[in-house]
Amino acid sequence: xxxxxxxxxxxxxxxxxxxxxxxxxxxxxxxxxxxxxxxxxxxxxxxxxxxxxxxxxxxxxxxxxxxxxxxxxxxxxxxxxxxxxxxxxxxxxxxxxxxxxxxxxxxxxxxx
Amino acid sequence: xxxxxxxxxxxxxxxxxxxxxxxxxxxxxxxxxxxxxxxxxxxxxxxxxxxxxxxxxxxxxxxxxxxxxxxxxxxxxxxxxxxxxxxxxxxxxxxxxxxxxxxxxxxxxxxxxxx
Numbered sequence: 001x002x003x004x005x006x007x008x009x010x011x012x013x014x015x016x017x018x019x020x021x022x023x024x025x026x027x028x029x030x031x032x033x034x035x036x037x038x039x040x041x042x043x044x045x046x047x048x049x050x051x052x053x054x055x056x057x058x059x060x061x062x063x064x065x066x067x068x069x070x071x072x073x074x075x076x077x078x079x080x081x082x083x084x085x086x087x088x089x090x091x092x093x094x095x096x097x098x099x100x101x102x103x104x105x106x107x108x109x110x111x112x
Numbered sequence: 113x114x115x116x117x118x119x120x121x122x123x124x125x126x127x128x129x130x131x132x133x134x135x136x137x138x139x140x141x142x143x144x145x146x147x148x149x150x151x152x153x154x155x156x157x158x159x160x161x162x163x164x165x166x167x168x169x170x171x172x173x174x175x176x177x178x179x180x181x182x183x184x185x186x187x188x189x190x191x192x193x194x195x196x197x198x199x200x201x202x203x204x205x206x207x208x209x210x211x212x213x214x215x216x217x218x219x220x221x222x223x224x225x226x227x
Contacts, residue, residue, distance in 0.1 A: 043156075045214070096213070101215060
């Protein structure tokens with residue numbers, strides 16, 4: 001069964017900390033994505049990557065960065081965590097072309 | 113840029129009743145469309161997708177959706193709802209850009225099933 005694995009289900013961090021959210025897929029997909037999900041706002045795209053070492057900003061990139069050193073791994077970095085980054089973070093991957101995404105189970109991040 | 117509207121934030125139906133969740137999209141070209149379901153605390157699971165061809169598509173768990181270009185809609189239906197269908201449902205529209213694909217999601221519809 002194909003999988004997208006997010007390293008943590010729940011995470012609590014302090015304001016100002018640097019936070020790493022890890023995502024690994026085992027499907028050899030080229031495309032990987034990071035979304036955040038907030039009640040009433042749906043899923044909003046933070047960053048995405050179509051290839052190794054390639055990244056593009058999504059709709060809400062401010063306060064975030066990403067890294068894709070290997071095809072299977074896509075990391076989301078909060079440079080200096082703030083309370084307004086408390087959210088559910090979802091990683092997804094897909095093949096090239098008009099295909100749907102496979103999602104991970106999500107990381108619920110709380111910044112205190 | 114593409115966009116998706118799910119006009120119903122919450123819907124409550126009785127178990128065994130029929131269900132229709134609404135989705136309207138905006139996209140300049142022929143869209144490809146998806147419905148996802150999310151159970152509490154989980155990621156999103158693909159229910160069904162439309163790329164081209166037959167405008168009525170069948171998905172998992174007994175769901176179907178109909179693409180209506182004239183109405184820019186892709187509504188999700190199920191003839192008889194089960195209590196286990198209680199979840200949040202997201203419609204998404206896709207666009208091919210550069211080397212990949214990018215989905216834009218609606219804000220979701222929370223489905224409650226009364227026993």
